[in-house]
């Protein structure tokens with residue numbers, strides 16, 4: 001007995017109105033599939049935004065308002081003294097002060113506003129290059145002896161910053177009214193911050209913006225990366241003392257990449273829970289819709305049920321017929337939801353890529369699709385249990401009367 | 403199928419069978435104490451005025467319904483004591499129904515309608531399709547096999563219904579006014595076919611309002627009135 005063929009035959013004859021009741025399942029499955037696809041993509045995207053693959057890097061920031069580039073809008077910025085004291089901690093191997101400054105970039109008779117960041121000198125330079133895994137796509141990295149030279153993020157080379165022409169080593173770029181010679185282009189990082197920034201030796205930044213008194217953030221390399229959490233605590237303790245603040249009232253943050261990722265994940269998880277609630281509600285509404293459609297269908301097909309019984313169908317077989325048909329109905333709703341969900345997930349990730357300059361491969365999980373389809377079949381089938389029982393219990397003679 | 407006809411033993415026996423319907427205060431006695439014996443291979447007509455209980459009696463014999471009182475034996479087995487799934491087995495294997503309204507499944511093709519009773523009995527796909535084809539050929543319906551019921555004439559639909567009734571090779575064919583919706587000529591064709599099936603040894607019971615048809619085809623005629631057997635007549639056939 002092939003119930004699926006019977007179900008297919010019956011569903012084919014159904015009017016458009018029966019299919020409208022599938023909207024609930026459709027929206028629910030759509031929400032789940034698109035959400036999971038998007039949030040998986042987002043997690044990858046956010047991960048890549050840190051631009052440092054090194055998981056042993058601690059970032060210290062003054063408490064900011066949370067807007068703009070890192071370090072902007074700080075109430076109580078990090079000082080040179082903070083940096084020196086952090087460097088002296090026994091659990092710290094190296095600490096590098098970082099600034100990000102905003103400025104006017106002129107090239108090819110076009111002007112854009114962008115950001116520049118400092119490259120320290122001496123052994124700190126090597127540490128920083130190592131931390132950010134600085135490699136050039138073309139040209140070379142900056143050296144201590146360079147003056148009036150800059151290193152650019154990949155998007156300058158890829159002509160994606162609005163200067164109308166790609167910039168290559170040897171070009172002269174005017175920054176804040178002074179000409180700089182480009183010595184190299186950093187490899188593509190897939191990170192908005194890194195791919196759009198201008199790297200300058202600290203002396204050159206100071207020549208444009210005055211001597212650096214405050215740091216936007218400090219990169220800290222722990223002595224033992226297994227002890228990264230202890231190092232983090234040491235820094236927090238130190239800064240509380242230096243800046244005279246109590247636990248819980250810190251005007252700075254010390255974060256590890258893992259902790260930051262965790263924070264992003266927890267936000268994503270909260271969104272996920274919200275969407276799952278929305279999806280559950282629409283799936284619930286959808287299930288009610290299927291119960292309704294199937295109940296109507298049982299009433300409309302009383303005569304058919306009577307005929308089936310007259311030619312030997314058992315109650316179980318009648319039950320199965322309606323049960324499977326209801327499941328297939330759910331499956332159709334789910335399949336439509338999956339299609340739209342995958343499309344939104346796919347283009348959503350491409351949108352995110354364009355927005356934050358990342359290059360996340362949209363990943364469509366086969367498991368996700370499989371379980372979404374299985375789930376929608378089961379939801380339909382479960383919704384069909386009561387109507388199917390009703391169908392099975394029909395008295396054959398009364399059913400035959402129609 | 404073609405067992406020796408045992409002329410003494412009843413093949414279908416109704417023993418003081420009654421079916422009552424409660425309608426609020428009053429009770430409708432649709433069938434009221436019927437006792438008959440039908441021999442294997444008999445060709446039986448049931449006649450009587452409208453509302454006399456013919457369909458109700460047919461449904462009881464066909465195990466579509468349970469009697470309020472009495473016992474029904476089919477080939478010695480008391481079907482009034484069977485449970486629901488056992489009754490379904492009897493309906494599927496031992497009995498072929500033919501209705502006035504044809505009662506084909508509209509969403510299935512002619513071929514699928516004939517295959518369905520075999521599928522319900524779990525006959526393997528190859529076997530049931532071969533069998534369906536054989537039966538459809540016999541009823542001259544092969545060229546209609548992919549049509550849907552609403553695409554063929556009433557006479558053809560009734561032939562499909564006969565084909566479906568034959569699918570599981572039942573010993574009993576129950577036909578409730580099989581010619582009721584057909585013109586005289588088409589009706590006669592259907593009756594001729596039932597005669598053919600009877601000659602194969604199948605027991606046929608049919609309901610009709612036409613004394614001519616009953617006299618022409620049946621060997622035994624039961625006359626029902628108010629749920630009771632009024633009289634029984636035997637017809638001599640050459």
Ligand SMILES: Nc1ncnc2c1ncn2[C@@H]1O[C@H](COP(=O)(O)OP(=O)(O)OP(=O)(O)O)[C@@H](O)[C@H]1O
Nearest residue numbers: 423425430431432451452453454455456457458459
């Ligand atoms: N489900 C039911 N509930 C109440 N009364 C019923 C029911 N089924 C049948 N009856 C009654 O039982 C009686 C016999 O009905 P039945 O259908 O057997 O008659 P019939 O001889 O087949 O009539 P017709 O020639 O019109 O088909 C009728 O009075 C009918 O109204």
Ligand SMILES: [Mg+2]
Nearest residue numbers: 456457458578
């Ligand atoms: Mg009747």
